[in-house]
Amino acid sequence: MTAHNWIKIYNESNISEYTATRENETRFWQSLSFLKSQSPLPEALKDAAEFGIKYVLVAVNEDIGPRGNCGNGGATDGWHAFLKRFLNLPCNQFLTPSNVLLLGEVITDDLQQQSETLDNSLDADLTRLRTLCEELDVRVSAVLKAIFDAGLEPIVIGGGHNNSFGLLQALSNSQQKQCQAINFDPHADFRAIEGRHSGNGFSYAHHAGYLADYHVVGMHEQKNNDTIIASLQSAGFTYTTYQDILVSRSTSLTDAIKVATTRFDPNLPLGIEVDVDAISGMPVSAYTNCGFSVNDAEHFVYLSAKQANTHYLHLCEAAPKNHPQGAAQGYIEAGQVLSGLVCSYLKARQN
Numbered sequence: 545m546t547a548h549n550w551i552k553i554y555n556e557s558n559i560s561e562y563t564a565t566r567e568n569e570t571r572f573w574q575s576l577s578f579l580k581s582q583s584p585l586p587e588a589l590k591d592a593a594e595f596g597i598k599y600v601l602v603a604v605n606e607d608i609g610p611r612g613n614c615g616n617g618g619a620t621d622g623w624h625a626f627l628k629r630f631l632n633l634p635c636n637q638f639l640t641p642s643n644v645l646l647l648g649e650v651i652t653d654d655l656q657q658q659s660e661t662l663d664n665s666l667d668a669d670l671t672r673l674r675t676l677c678e679e680l681d682v683r684v685s686a687v688l689k690a691i692f693d694a695g696l697e698p699i700v701i702g703g704g705h706n707n708s709f710g711l712l713q714a715l716s717n718s719q720q721k722q723c724q725a726i727n728f729d730p731h732a733d734f735r736a737i738e739g740r741h742s743g744n745g746f747s748y749a750h751h752a753g754y755l756a757d758y759h760v761v762g763m764h765e766q767k768n769n770d771t772i773i774a775s776l777q778s779a780g781f782t783y784t785t786y787q788d789i790l791v792s793r794s795t796s797l798t799d800a801i802k803v804a805t806t807r808f809d810p811n812l813p814l815g816i817e818v819d820v821d822a823i824s825g826m827p828v829s830a831y832t833n834c835g836f837s838v839n840d841a842e843h844f845v846y847l848s849a850k851q852a853n854t855h856y857l858h859l860c861e862a863a864p865k866n867h868p869q870g871a872a873q874g875y876i877e878a879g880q881v882l883s884g885l886v887c888s889y890l891k892a893r894q895n
């Protein structure tokens with residue numbers, strides 16, 4: 545199976561349910577490009593790059609990873625909330641996404657379907673969820689490698705943080721180099737090599753030799769056990785805690801980001817990771833009201849994306865249906881936040 549088998553490529557008909565028009569304004573959906581070529585994905589992406597495309601929006605609609613991590617479902621829907629908002633933003637002098645390709649979705653439907661009846665409180669079902677997550681890794685990695693090989697920057701939205709593994713594997717294989725990642729997240733996602741899930745994307749990437757350096761911004765002191773912290777430290781990786789930034793205020797968010805950006809090797813590729821469960825009140829797999837603000841997250845993305853060696857943005861774990869006030873509110877808020885983060889990335893990369 546190749547990358548082409550694992551992608552559902554969008555055209556206008558896939559977004560018509562989300563879009564509206566307004567007189568005298570051009571909206572983002574009217575400025576974005578679709579992949580029109582009949583060629584296999586790798587060639588079609590290279591053609592798109594030649595036509596001036598720089599950024600690629602791609603979805604991974606799944607919640608197998610968070611459920612395989614003994615957590616809640618719902619991360620299947622972040623992408624749809626994002627589209628509803630992002631596609632209808634007005635193009636203007638601040639931002640017009642004319643070099644952005646709306647590629648589509650990594651195919652997950654069959655895996656999601658197989659996972660539907662699995663109960664993560666039962667050992668056998670948990671093992672099966674982790675096996676399905678491994679199958680998903682293969683697809684994410686294949687599609688993302690084709691994007692990186694074409695010299696394009698993916699913006700990956702949806703699903704659990706498990707997909708950091710496929711992203712880092714793809715980037716490392718494409719560049720033939722180890723990678724670095726900066727992660728805005730209360731969780732280090734450096735759990736044991738115990739079967740794939742959303743809590744061990746970075747430990748697996750390190751174990752497999754894809755991750756050379758890693759810094760977690762806003763790691764929460766009460767959301768990581770001793771084994772996770774010890775494993776992170778023995779890998780030589782670092783963190784700045786939520787408590788450092790927002791409780792004792794012994795450092796600022798800006799300085800916490802600079803710990804990584806000043807230390808990281810400019811010759812190695814960098815991935816920007818945001819688990820939106822870092823943000824207070826977000827509808828996510830693991831809800832918190834003790835987190836960062838939306839504009840903190842936007843600042844994280846903006847400042848990190850200013851690094852010349854940045855290769856991707858990954859926004860994961862949004863689960864609109866888990867909003868305490870219901871799905872409708874969850875869609876509105878997830879859509880706004882994910883759109884704000886993508887715009888912060890594009891603005892940082894384009895200026």
Ligand SMILES: N=CN[C@@H](CCC(=O)O)C(=O)O
Nearest residue numbers: 615616705731742743829830
């Ligand atoms: N990517 C998230 N990782 C968290 C999950 C927390 C939760 O679902 O409650 C972790 O492993 O701790």
